[in-house]
Amino acid sequence: MTDAAREDVLNRLENGDYSCAKEFTLAMFAGKWKLIILCQLNEHGAYRFNELRRLLPKVTHKVLTNQLREMTQDQLITRTVEQEKPLKVIYTITPLGQSLMPIIDAMCDWGDARLAQLQVTPHFSANEAALPGA
Amino acid sequence: MTDAAREDVLNRLENGDYSCAKEFTLAMFAGKWKLIILCQLNEHGAYRFNELRRLLPKVTHKVLTNQLREMTQDQLITRTVEQEKPLKVIYTITPLGQSLMPIIDAMCDWGDARLAQLQVTPHFSANEAALPGA
C-alpha cells in the first residue's frame, strides 16, 4: 500500500537508514489521491473537505481523511479550521508542496509522451497513426 | 497498494479515461522496489534474479517476481532467458526505463534537500546544525 510504503520509509529514517531519498520523495505523493489533490490545490488555491470530496468522485470519506492527514503531517498542505457553525476546514498547498510541482509536471510530460507512443489516442484504431497523408 | 494503483490506472486507460498521465507515470515506478531496481539496473547494466534478490535483502521471492513482471510488461526492463543448465535470466533496463531517470534524479535531489531541511543528518543531534563555530 501507499500507506505502508510511506510508513516504511518514515521508519527507516528514524532508524538512521537514510539511503532512500528517492523513496522518501515518492512516499510524499504515492498515495492514490495525493497527486490530484496537490495539483488541484496548486491550481485553485484552497478547498474545503467536501469540495475535495466532490472533486474526487470515487474517493471515500475515510480514505480522503487519511490522505489529507498524511499530507498535512508531511507539510505538503495546510489544514486551517474556521471555528464557525457549521465547521469550516480549509486545505491549501504549502511552499513545500509547490516545490514538488516541477517533478509532477515532468511526470505529466513523460506520461503524455508515453501514452502517445502507445497510440492510446482513445477511440481511434491503433493503426491510424501509421497512415496519415500517405 | 502500488499494485492496485497500477491496475487501476491501466483499467482507466482501457476504458478511455485518460486524464491521468501523471498517475500513469507514477504507476510505472510506485512499486515498493521499482525505484531501486531501476537505479541498480541503470548503474550496473544487468542483473540476474538472485543477484537482485541479494541486493534487496528484505524483498520476498514472490514479490520480487511480481515487481519484475510488471516492469517487464511496462517495458521498463527486459527479461532475457539463457537456456543453459542451470537457467540464467538476465534483467536489463530499456531505453524507456532510462527515460525515467531524469524524474528519478529530481526525486533524489528533492529528497536530499528535504531531509537536510529536516536535519535528519542521522546520528547527530537535531540541534548540531545550529551551533557550528559559535
Next chain:
DNA sequence: CTGTATCCGTTCGGATACTG
C-alpha cells in the same frame, strides 16, 4: 460540516513446497 470508530469483505504479502 469534518472527522473518528467499528464492522467486515477483499486483497496483499510472507513462508513453504513444487515444477522446468
Next chain:
DNA sequence: CAGTATCCGAACGGATACAG
C-alpha cells in the same frame, strides 16, 4: 537457477454509525 501455486495471517478500503 528461476518461477509458480498454495496456505494463511495482516493490512487495506468500503459502508455505516456516531461525535465535536
